[in-house]
Amino acid sequence: MSEVSRILIANRGEIAVRIIRACNELNCSTVAVYSEADRMQPHVRMADEAYCIGAAPASESYLRIDKLLEVTKRSGADAIHPGYGFLAENADAARAFEDEGIVWIGPSAEAIHLMGDKLTARASAMEAGIPLVPGMRKNEAISDDDLIKGAEEVGYPLLIKAAAGGGGKGMRIVTKPEELEEGIRIARLESQASFGDDRVYLERFVTNARHVEIQILGDRYGNIIHLGERDCSLQRRHQKLIEESPSPVVDPELRAAMGEAALKAARAVGYYSAGTVEFVLDNNTKEFFFLEMNTRLQVEHTVTERVTGIDIVKEMIRIAQGKRLSIRQEEVEFNGWAIECRILAENPWQGFMPSIGEISGFSLPSGPGVRTDTGVGLGSEVTPYYDSLLAKIIIWDTSREEAIIRTCRALEEFQIAGIDTTIPFYIQLLKTPEFMGGGIHTRFLEDEYMITQVNSHERAKVAAVAATLLSHQKTKNAFVLGRRPVGEKWQQYARTVQLAARF
Amino acid sequence: MKYETTAGEESFAIDIEDDGSLRFDGDRLEYDFQVGKDPNLYSLILDNKSYELRVVPEGDQYRVLLNGENILVEVFDERRRRLEGVKAVLGEAGGEQLIKAPMPGLVVDVLVEAGDPVVEGQTLVILESMKMHNEFKAKRGTVVKQVCVKIDDKVQRDDTLLILE
Incomplete structure (x- = not known):
């Protein structure tokens, strides 16, 4: 096992910052990567080294295993922390880095593979004797027709979930049979867009549920x-x-x-x-x-x-x-x-x-x-x-x-x-x-909860006074401009343009 | 100078005299309004009540952040009111409805074509932004006049997605 003292952070935003902080406290040096949209993000400024890895869309930057591998080589990083999202639950990515002798700061590629896919995860959990919510699960792709037939047995309300999913993406709740077909269609679309995989499955939806x-x-x-x-x-x-x-x-x-x-x-x-x-x-x-x-x-x-x-x-x-x-x-x-x-x-x-x-x-x-x-x-x-x-x-x-x-x-x-x-x-x-x-x-x-902005008279009053005072200052400045003696034609023109820009 | 200012759901008459004194719905208010060094940070003391706020101009409006809440404020002086009056006269008539993108994003699906009749609640376009799929639905039964985007198009805020009759 290599040393793990120079860590590439394959992520952005708050989690990249969080990981850099941990690295600093452990005296590990840090290598940040960023897309063209993220040049001035805090994680880029905080890291010891930073490498641009491509255009703004994640598929052209943060999801590019090849570019990340290249950066580990160029920077001499001996480990990679994937954070969450992006490649964090991608077993192929974990394997690709481990194959190059780069330590994946996370579980084994095998564990990611077994638990990352929601369908195999269920099978593993079931084997271990852990209770599961009633549902229709298979590793293979399930056709729309089979899903519609299977829905009767699972019962309503039910959830359509993406096999490769997570974070609520590609997930739909269906309360009655009439909504099922449309729900499957949207879930497949979202799943395809988010994970490049349109397999979905069904699961009973427990009411009065807590997520623990x-x-x-x-x-x-x-x-x-x-x-x-x-x-x-x-x-x-x-x-x-x-x-x-x-x-x-x-x-x-x-x-x-x-x-x-x-x-x-x-x-x-x-x-x-x-x-x-x-x-x-x-x-x-x-x-x-x-x-x-x-x-x-x-x-x-x-x-x-x-x-x-x-x-x-x-x-x-x-x-x-x-x-x-x-x-x-x-x-x-x-x-x-x-x-x-x-x-x-x-x-x-x-x-x-x-x-x-x-x-x-x-x-x-x-x-x-x-x-x-x-x-x-x-x-x-x-x-x-x-x-x-x-x-x-x-x-x-x-x-x-x-x-x-x-x-x-x-x-x-x-x-x-x-x-x-x-x-x-x-x-x-x-x-x-x-x-x-x-x-x-x-x-x-x-x-149960009505999401509406509650009006507060005091807040409205204070906001109104502040904005009006600012607006008043702006108008006063415009008047000052207007009171100046009239000069050449071009000056008049410039004033008109300036005034127009204010309104 | 007399102003009519709307903040959130409320509307106020505010009068600022040449000497700077302020009347709020007719009542005299003592104020001290100071700009902070931080951009758009202000301190307002209003009849000895102290408030910290951030005010950001946004087009014709101001966005005021106060105790965690964003309040949109619009200030009308006489000139602005006249201007609005002219705009209203010039404003276009007709019942066409433009479905515009409320944010930049990627068109992932277009479910209708020009000439299609649509019913209320029917999904027309699906836009992906920040990894979320947002469905745009018809607000009433009508006919699609024109589809302005296709799948995989990148759209900017306020781009027209489609036009309904």
Whole structure:
């Protein structure tokens, strides 16, 4: 095994920054890659070396295994951290690097292959004796006709899911048979576009479900532990928005049972590095079903780090260096409550439409219990090429109640001007009795919550005064211009043009 | 100078005198408005209540960020109102509906052709942006007049995707 001291980060945005920080703390040098759209992104500026690997679309840059291999050679990198998304769950990529003697900071290509494909993952989980949600699963492509026939047996409501999927892409919920055909068509399209694979399958949709997942950490010598659960029930169209640890609905016995099941699934594929086993938890019966295993670092790893005090990214690097786990299961302790909010460049009041443009004002929240992981800053251009995650805030306090209050405080401090973000939506949502009571389910936003901007008279008044004062100054300047003595024709013309430009 | 300012859903009459004094819906307001060193960062003290805000001009409007919330503000002075009046007269009539891209993206599917009748809620075009598929649906039953894009086209914000009768 090579040394793992010079690490190429095959990613961008906040996760690339997160990995660079871990590398710096471990005294590893860092190699960043970037697309033409990302030249001025923080990860490029923070790394020790940076290489442009192509045009803005991910398929021409961050997904190009050949270019990444070339950069590892040119830079002398001995390891690669894929982050999440892009190549993180691509077994071929992991194999390609390992073949060149570059250490993949993640699990084995074999584990990615077995767990990365949702269909083989289910088979592995089933063999390991872990309960599954009723569904129709086959490794081979399933025809539309067979899906439509099989849907009767699976029952409604059901989910159409992409075999190669993840992150909510290529996933559709169908509540009645009439919607099935259209749903299959769209799911296949999305799956093809996101993963280059249009295989889909069906699964029963558990109502009153919570999304609870277990963080796993294992070394290359068969030692494997879990770091408790994260509750990611607050989702919109299967995209996680807010995550917390611990879960408000998991007690120590359930945690132990879920942890044991997750370890069983991980051991079944000889797992090492960081990984996450996702479960659907039926909030009525407290039964849990295996959903999938993510063979990579997750966006929300931060809340686990905050309550356990374990730096998961540094652990991943140490494991890749061939070190043994430094913590035993019985040493894992949970302290207080952590909440993460994903700050997205989307307009919550207009159907979460992506918001694109330049960040023209930026200030981070700070103070007690506030951690911010961000991949953007003042002047960053938010482009349509990548996903909309700008930053994460991770808030800690001693109890859930206090953590929620602190999160709202931090969100109000967080200023991102020039584009729309999900911040105001979170402030509103965290204060609802449903969220505060810890009783929401994964369909809460779709089924029960009316997403509307609430008008505040005070806010409107203050905004109106400020904008009017600014506008007044602008008009006054225009008048000053107009009062100057009239000169030559060209001067008059220039004034007209200037005035026109103002209105 | 008299202004009519709309902020969010509300509308206010604001009068700023030559000496700088301000009346808000007729009431005198004491204010201290300062620009920060940070771009578009302002501090406003309004009758001794302190607010930190960011104000970004956006076309004819201002986008004001205050306590996490973005508020769109539009300020009309007399000149602007006259201008708007002229625009309204020149404005085009007719019932054509242009479906425009609200963001840059990639056209992944076009489900209709010119001349096709469409029903309310029917999906017309699917646009991919930030890895999400956004479906554009007909808001009412009508006929497709013109399709302006094809599959794999890259579109910019406000590009016309198709025209409905």
